[in-house]
Amino acid sequence: MFIDLRVHSLNSKGVDSPARLLEEAASLGIRLGLCDGIAYDNALSGVEIKAESKRALIKALRTSWRNFDYVVVHGGEAKINRAATQDTRVDILAHPYLGRRDAGVDVVVARQAAQSGVAIEVDLQSIISAKGVARVRQLQKVHRILLLSRKYGFNIVVTSGAKSRYELRGMKEAEAILTSIGFTAKEAKRALEEVPREILEKKKLAKQEIARGVRLVED
DSSP: OOEEEEEOOTTTTOSSOHHHHHHHHHHHTOEEEEOSSOOOSSSEEEEEEOOSSHHHHHHHHHHHGGGSSEEEEEOOSHHHHHHHHHOTTOOEEEOTTTTOSSOSOOHHHHHHHHHHTOEEEEEHHHHHSOOHHHHHHHHHHHHHHHHHHHHHOOOEEEEOOOSSGGGOOOHHHHHHHHHHTTOOHHHHHIIIIIHHHHHHHHHHHHTTEEETTEEOOOO
């Protein structure tokens, strides 16, 4: 099952209601995470932090990371890409290539992401919506991230990046897109299903800690 962890409803950047998005996800056979910064009772809930500096990012993480099923950092700027991949409280660095001519992931970011367990996002919508030369450049960025992942061992997580129900993708369609741009079938499955599941499980365990390294255990 595709676990899509960066979808926005009308409560943040999107245009459809959470209920409509969840209904469409059910029809596609995928599991959805609503990245609206709202703790939903009936859906996986994420927050996307957009920070202007490392200090602002750290402050935002202190107040929000325990309140959600996963934490996403809005990437693009080099200083934010680097700061996000240094912090183990971050689960996903979203679109590190946003607004950039390069992939936004260099050797430093790649090594930090591998060490900190921060997954680097590839969003399908940025590939599908790009046209002409822009699509070629976008594919080059994604391919660069894939090569660095193979070399340094950080996780790639794939999302739809959807802001409406029409932008959601089923598992087979998502796999087909990824394998057509260079992912192996195994890499595609891991990025779509296994890595998101690991992120959710890691966060579930982390939220049980009352202090770093100290966890409450029920008898």
